[in-house]
Each structure stands twice: as C-alpha cells, then as structure tokens.
Amino acid sequence: MLTVLKNRTYRYLFAAQVVALVGTGLATVALGLLAWELAGGDAGQVLGTALAIKMIAYVTLSPVAQAFADRVPRRTLLVTLNLIRASVAVALPFVTEIWQVYGLIFLLQAASAGFTPAFQATIPDVLPDEEDYTKALSLSRLAYDLESLLSPMLAAALLTLVSFPVLFGGTVLGFIASAALVLSVTLPWPKPAEKRDVWTRISRGSRIYLATPRLRALLALSFSAAAAGAMVIVNTVVLVRQDLDLTDEALALTLAAFGAGSMVAALGLPRFLETHSDRRVMVIGTAGMTLALTAMGVAGAVYGLQWSWILIAWFLAGAGYSAAITPSGRLLRRSGHAEDRPALFAAQFSLSHACFLITYPLAGWLQAAHGSVTAMLILGALSFVGLMAALALWPRRDPAEIPHSHDELPAGHPHIASGSSHSHAYVIDDLHPRWPTDREIARSV
Helix, strand or coil, rough: CCCHHHHHHHHHHHHHHHHHHHHHHHHHHHHHHHHHHHHHCCCEEEHHHHHHHHHHHHHHHHHHHHHHHHCCHHHHHHHHHHHHHHHHHHHHHHHCHHHHHHHHHHHHHHHHHHHHHHHHHHHHHCCHHHHHHHHHHHHHHHHHHHHHCCCHHHHHHHHCCEEEEEEEEHHHHHHHHHHHHHCCCCCCCCCCCCCHHHHHHHHHHHHHCCCCHHHHHHHHHHHHHHHHHHHHHHHHHHHHHHHCCHCCCCCCHHHHHHHHHHHHHHHHHHHHHHHHHHHHHHHHHHHHHHHHCCCHHHHHHCCCCCCCHHHHHHHHHHHHHHHCCCCCCHHHHCCCCCHHHHHHHHHHHHHHHHHHHHHHHHHHHHHHCCCHHHHHHHHHHHHHHHHHHHHCCCCCCCCCEEEECCCCCCCCCCHHCCCCCCEEECCCCCCCCCCCCHHHHHHCC
C-alpha cells in the first residue's frame, strides 16, 4: 500500500490531508466538550444541530463551489480554503454562546465544502493507474481514521495537561501546515469541460450520479453509513459522560475505538478488493456496521449499557463503516469521464452529507427524547433500510462495458463509426443521457 507514496505529488497531498485531519480530530473532541460546557445534558442536541449546520453548508455549497472551481488553479484554491479554515478555527476557543458555535461552524464548513471535493477529485489525476488509486483510497481512509483514532488519543493526552480550548490551537496549526504542503507541489490541470451555463455546471454532477445505478446504490449505502455514524459522532459524548458517568479521557478512547476498527478494515481493503467486487465488499461492510449497532442497542435494552461492550460495538461499526465507504472513489472514477470527475465527487460529497443532514439532528433528538438505547435501535433500523435499498438498486452483474444502440444519432456521426449498436465503457454524458434498460441491452447484443 505504501508504495504509492513514491509519487512525490501524492506523498505531499497525503501529508497535507493527514495534518489537516489531525487538527480536525482535536476540534471534534474539543467541540463535544464545548457543547457539554455550554449546554450540559443537552449537549447532544447542541452538537447535533451544529453538525446539521455543517451538513447544510456541505449540501448547498459544494456543487456551487465546484461549478466555479475550474476558474481557479487547484493549488491556489486548496491553499486559500485551508487558510480560511484556519482563520475561523482561531475564534472557536473564545465563544461563550451557543449561537456563536453555530455561526463559526457554518463558516468553517463552507470552506470545507469547497476544499474536500476539489482535493478528492485531484487524486485520480495524480494517480491514473487504478491499482495505485485503490491504494490511495485506503490511505485516505486511514487518514480520516486519524481523526477518530490518533487525534482523540492525542486529545486525551493533552487534556491531562491543558484545558480543552487549547485543542483548537492544534486545529489552526493543522490547517496552516496543510496549506504549506499543498503549496509545495504542482497539481495537474484537469481536461477542461465544455462551456455550459451556470445551472448546468451546478447540477451536472448530480444528474450523472442519479442516472447511474451503482451510484444510486452508493447513495443508499451512504445513508446507512450516516445512520450508524450519527449515533457515534453525535451521541457518544452523552453516552459516555451522562449515561455512564465517565471521564473526558474515556470519551476520547470511545471515539478512538470506532477509528481503530475503521483503520483495521482500511489496511486490508486493497488486497481484498483484488479478489472481491466493490459491491460485495461494500454490502458486507454495511451489514456488519448495521448488525453491530443494532446488537449494542438490544444488549443495552436487556442488560444495560456497559462501556466494554460499547468499545467492541464501536470498533466493529468502524470496520464496517470503512468497508462500506472506502471503495466509493472507485465507483465515482469508473462512472464518469475525467472532465466530469470533479462534478461527480462534488455530487457524492453533497448527497452523502444530505444523509447526515437527516441523521445528525435525528440522532440528537432521539437520544434527548428517548435515551441512547432507543436511538441505537432506530438508527440501526434506518441503516438496514439503506442496505436493502442498495441491494435492490445495484445489479449483481455490473460490467464496465455495456452493449447499446444509438438509433437517435444521424448516419456518419463519429461516435457510431463502427455501427449504431456497439459496446464500450458506459457512463452518463451528452451522448448517453440515461442508463439503458435490460431490454435495450439485450437488443443490442
């Protein structure tokens, strides 16, 4: 897996991702403790609302940012957005009112809505080989796991020496270091897309996404992941501090258990994906994640909540989450032309976070109104619904090349030089505006 780091540009981009996420991980722990300090037992609701605001920024601003991103060099865009995030993080330790938390979170995540899809869409251009790209996806998943594993552990160590507001300083340093690393490399320019009106540029990624069966299934799996992830991210602070009456260090370690499971799964995915399809890996991961969350809810209802059981359940849920989400970049890469990849990545970023926009506030409300056990059971049920939808939407046989015909094109059109019925890697574009039905495919064979 580490051989991909021989590519200097990717090595620096990966380092930029790691340091930014370490800072983000410190902010995650600090934000939970800030919510506890400001709202006490209502911290889950405050954190759920703050995260819902984050999702609103992601869902609404990401496609808009992508539509205009090609007018700015990628390196300039990424560096600028990192510096904006650092500037906002500087103010977080000084808030005294809940509304201030909400405002700063929106500004911070508005910058992230532009940064993350642009960063993700850059990697396939830096690593055009699929095997290298698969390794990069797993490394990227490991980098995200630093937010759930190493950053909370670092936070737990720091909390023995300093108060939690100091953790936000690590967030600032992480974003600045990330900007410096991106600035040190030259990034490839993507193939320019055709000139289109503003609304077409904004909506193109979503239209391609929703017209592709495997990506519709990816959205269903993203909903499952959002249901399970919301329980972990929103309610762990109340689960540990209020239900179990444990310490700040225990909170950090509980979040770290989820990250540890995700990291273990990510380490094994490149080799596993060599012999198993993306569909099988993602479905098995989602099933495991759903089962872990539901089983913990049942055990909590019957025997009461126990920290050791939660650590095990969170570890297993993290492993399933990683298996369900990590291969998504492979699906996006094979589902669009190079010039459409930024739009597709932005669509996945926006639509998957729309799922969190539903589950984050729902998780906080369920916990506050009905308790942690009921929240686990209901969110586990929602995760199961997403899994069933994905199985229905994603055909078992999902070849890259699909036979089809172009009866609508005039004779002599370059695309049908070999005949109106032909076969090639099928993606949604101007010549292929919809997915062919099984009957159309059979007729073209």
